[in-house]
């Protein structure tokens with residue numbers, strides 16, 4: 227491409243409000259423009275890189291035998307609702323715009339896969355997706371619209387699923403490594419009841435909306451919806467008497483009760499939270515100094531919708547407002563309690579009477595716990611569950627997720643001719659997050675440094691003055707030869723000062739620059755500069771194609 231034909235609206239200054247390197251650089255390099263919070267327009271230069279990322283994904287998926295589909299986005303209204311999936315909008319003809327591919331893949335698999343001989347299969351599609359996000363978006367690290375690779379594996383049994391899962395994990399690692407990303411694979415909460423294992427591919431980044439826990443001495447890594455920790459044991463004094471109610475006027479928080487005369491330290495209190503899980507009221511209990519994790523609550527109950535109950539609803543159900551709630555004597559609603567409360571005695575909790583609490587509460591004796599589960603969010607510095615080390619927390623961006631969904635309702639005939647349940651895996655990549663995270667990891671003060679595998683162009687030719695006949699002709703000639711060698715080239719033919727052209731070339735981050743100036747050209751030479759190292763060398767005009775090709779190979783192994 228000739229720059230004068232391209233739309234690359236670079237900016238000199240950092241735009242206001244852009245506070246991450248990726249946000250600043252993608253705007254300045256003329257690659258993205260904001261449309262609405264969390265929604266971006268990807269301009270032609272960015273689209274070239276996004277198509278490269280898709281190409282790398284398709285190459286690796288193909289290599290592993292995965293096959294791409296093109297599925298309908300219109301579904302009969304109602305079918306998705308019955309499956310508990312979201313419907314984006316619908317029209318008068320009775321069709322809805324659907325986000326997920328799962329229903330159609332399941333339908334095809336259910337109709338067409340009949341025998342173990344047809345398995346395994348890995349099917350995928352690349353499609354737009356949306357996220358219902360009420361949080362204010364902060365730059366392109368947090369997206370409301372994006373492109374998703376969505377893949378499913380179908381195997382005849384769980385050992386087959388284990389193999390497919392491992393294979394997809396390796397494919398994803400190869401894709402990200404070719405894109406120049408350093409990833410961390412974290413254990414993740416399970417996407418649904420019956421699922422067996424899930425991993426998330428994360429990039430450490432303080433601006434990311436996710437948090438992961440990493441052990442400082444072993445390889446333990448998990449997201450906050452999954453991470454557990456070792457807690458120091460607490461010795462409770464023996465307490466045989468029944469709970470005693472006592473007045474606590476105005477005390478509405480754990481903190482307030484710690485300083486109230488006759489109160490209790492936070493780790494000797496029970497925090498009672500009331501939720502509506504798919505419409506059913508549930509009491510969730512954690513230790514006073516612990517935070518409830520809603521992802522864990524969802525994972526341990528299988529609930530799809532989790533809503534904190536409103537104070538008036540709680541008052542009607544339990545007889546008190548939040549601040550005076552407890553689970554002693556409650557039998558009408560299921561009670562789920564965190565493991566850290568197991569065996570605790572002589573605890574303090576709300577009495578379900580405003581301005582009153584109970585002391586002397588023993589969990590097993592006084593509260594009808596229906597389910598014990600891991601419900602708490604871990605904190606920085608707590609003990610690793612796998613070794614003697616400590617857990618550190620770090621911000622992260624999620625790029626991909628893989629899950630063993632386990633046995634499905636699909637069935638095929640096995641070797642003996644009997645029906646057997648098909649084991650299914652699910653694998654997703656958010657494509658724009660790859661682009662953004664590459665920029666977060668590959669830049670300097672002058673701009674982006676694209677890894678070759680995803681660079682919008684491989685080479686930029688910069689004649690210091692394109693209008694000068696000899697320089698323009700040499701530039702055109704090199705452009706023609708590189709293009710014939712299947713190398714993607716951008717020729718900066720703009721009528722701009724050399725300094726502006728160099729700055730723009732560095733900003734948009736093309737891996738190799740060939741600079742053509744009068745003095746060197748008279749000696750039959752041009753200058754070759756590597757963007758990542760800024761190293762320059764003079765090369766003979768005759769050998770420019772060979773040298774460029776070698777340089778691209780040797781400097782950018784991936």
Ligand SMILES: [Zn+2]
Nearest residue numbers: 441444610613
């Ligand atoms: Zn550890």
